[in-house]
Amino acid sequence: MAKRDIPVILVIEDYPDTRDLLSSLLRTKGYKVVEACDGKEGLRQASRIKPDLILMDLALPALDGVEATRQIRERDQLSQTPIFAISSFATAEVARDALAAGCTEVFRKPIEIEPFLGKIRATLNG
Numbered sequence: 001m002a003k004r005d006i007p008v009i010l011v012i013e014d015y016p017d018t019r020d021l022l023s024s025l026l027r028t029k030g031y032k033v034v035e036a037c038d039g040k041e042g043l044r045q046a047s048r049i050k051p052d053l054i055l056m057d058l059a060l061p062a063l064d065g066v067e068a069t070r071q072i073r074e075r076d077q078l079s080q081t082p083i084f085a086i087s088s089f090a091t092a093e094v095a096r097d098a099l100a101a102g103c104t105e106v107f108r109k110p111i112e113i114e115p116f117l118g119k120i121r122a123t124l125n126g
Contacts, residue, residue: 004052006030006031006032007031007032007052007053007124008031008032008033008034008049008051008052008053009026009031009032009033009034009051009052009053009054009055009120010033010034010035010036010042010045010046010049010051010053010054010055011023011026011033011034011035011036011055012035012036012037012038012039012041012042012045012054012055012056012057012060012065012068013035013036013037013055013057013060013086014037014038014057014059014060014061015057016037018057018109019035019037022055023035025113025117026120029117029120031120034049034051038060038061038062038063039060039061039062039063039064039065039067039068040062040063040068041062042054042056042060042063042068043063043068043071043072046072046075046078046081047075047077047078050077050078050081051081052081052082052124053081053082053083053084053120053123053124054072054081054082054083054084055083055084055086056068056069056083056084056085056086056103057085057086057087058085058086058087058089058094058098059087059088059089065085065087065098066097066098066101067101069083069085069098069101069102069103070101070102072102073101073102082104082105082123083102083103083104084103084104084105084106084107084119084120084123085098085103085105085106085107086106086107086108086109086111087106087107087108087109088108088109094106104123105119
C-alpha cells in the first residue's frame with residue numbers, strides 16, 4: 001500500500017459515544033477517520049477504503065470483532081493492515097482469540113490514552 005500524507009484509521013465501534021470519542025481524539029491528532037457501527041459495515045468499509053489502521057471493538061452486532069478480523073485477514077489487500085482490538089471484556093482468553101484471529105494489539109477499555117496514541121503513532125510511522 002502506498003504511503004498516504006494523512007493516515008486513515010477505520011474505527012469499528014457499535015456504541016456511538018465511544019465511536020465519537022475515539023474518532024474525535026484521532027482527528028485532533030491529525031488522522032483521517034472513517035467510522036463503522038458493526039462488523040459487517042466495518043468489513044465493507046475496510047475493503048472500500050483500505051485503511052492504514054483498524055480499531056476494532058470485539059463485541060459488535062451483526063459480525064463480532066474476532067470474526068470480522070478473520071475475514072479482513074483473508075483479503076489480500078488487507079492481510080497486513082494493523083488491527084487494534086478494543087474491548088471491555090478483554091480477558092486473557094478473549095485477548096488470545098483476538099490475537100489468533102489476526103489482531104496486532106489488544107487494548108482493554110477504559111483505554112489509557114497516551115500509551116494507546118503512542119502505539120498508534122509507532123505503528124503508522126514505523
